[in-house]
Amino acid sequence: MSKTRPVLIVTAKLDTHADAVISELKARGQPFFRLNTDDFHTEYRTMLRSGDRSVTFEDIWGRSVRFPHDVHAIWHRKPVESNNPPGVKQRGTADMIQSETLELLNSLSCFHDRPWYNNPENNRVSQRKFPQLCLASELGFRVPRTLITNDPGEARRFAAQTQGGVLCKAMKEAGYSTPNGSYFIFSRRVGKDEFDAHADRIALCPTLLQEYIEKDYELRVTVIGDEVFACRLDSQADEAARIDWRMVSPDRIAHSMVTLDNKVEAALKAMMRRFGLRFGAFDLIVTPEGETVFLELNPNGQWYWIELTTGAPMASAMADLLQS
Template identity: 30%
Template structure:
């Protein structure tokens, strides 16, 4: 790779986290190409060749052409879902959509010699909560007692024995109201009386509530760890109260740092956004790790440090920066 080799940023147009990283790369003189696979095929054209030397060819957007074997690194953020071509619907549209996902998606995830932050298949593997919960315990994190079930009686028994307990969604499905505004299922405390036959309709996750004094968001970028103490949340889920919060960058306890690095290695991740509850004794209680979590909402001094660490990974893929 050369100084003119581009960084490919795979994301949608509206992505504030990607924006700050792209801006930082720009100040360093690193060329960047932004690509949303959802624009394929109407605004993206791909030609790929595979021979004895591997994968080559190019992807063209409305403004740029990128050689597939000349990308220095890939920042895989939040692309929109693949879409069928304009004018098609039904089974024809679904067929084209699947060909795009497995064709273009496979190409973008397999660029030769490119460094990924993160490789999309690693992101996906780490995004199914049961696997991270199990691996977290194996890596040395303290994981609160947790139940995954669709059995209402088992759920009631767990909540009775381990209460106070909370319910957490296993995946943040996109919901909108009649006016098109986004809806979110938050972490909520539950009692045995709250649980009814609806539990039997799908999988649910219940967890013992942590008696916390603060929250911790620990952003890991390779070997660099940025643990931020979050104070001021009046409820269980601090994401509902951004305007009430204060953020303080703190040291990461050595045992937590080791567990974080073991976890990243286990899933093949360069980046991870870890959430913990902090108790009065200073113990970190594992909640989850989002392999593609946001960070640009932190105060500028914290955001700049994380942005620089990600830009380092993307700008210098040949360095041992993990």
């Protein structure tokens, strides 16, 4: 375990996951450098040099780190867009600054000299839902029948062949902002009459449709290196959480840590290897008949609420991984 070279943590100022893991690292005497990308223009200076293939970050408190040479590992946790530099008010100028800043940060992914958790390029590929479903099926999972289309006729035919209604969900961005506010798109079960009434709008945007599969309970499985934390969510006991458990506060749902079937665990780890990941959060369901169904993989998913709810030592496992 490294206690000399620092761990580089790329995240945002408000990140309880990073806070928890940093507390673990501090207790172990492990150096780290935290880069909060929202404060990039006010608290950091950056130098990326082609000569020695390195990037140096310095903060306003005099701390610095040179990546990859002086870094043990990098945790690409939850970076966000940087706040506009003071005095920048024009939208076009702000957009250009955001684009250039993002390009600089994305350039870090070309350095493969140190362990990544995870490399953002691998995250981008693995977060796409259609490739996930194809790979999950190849690895032996049952997956929901799925159609992605902007053809209302095909959508209606799919819905007509689906028992129990159609599930509509976002392919990528579940959250978005408008001048009138911010919104989150939850997965939604739509009945036949409502679907028929609105299906023509599918022509406006490719839409992900799935058969709805009845659940006995749900599983949130977080894989941290070789450690597997499987949490059972009894979402079906709360009417508001039956379709999408994210619609309610976690404290309304009973959580319990469980042991996965060996074949299920092996398949999840195989998916991680295929996507080049060392961290991932999986959403699975278990049907009333006891069959495990793959829903999706979030390569940078949330997990700290599970530790707070169940006591599972997930922050410690993440610190172990960063030091390994």
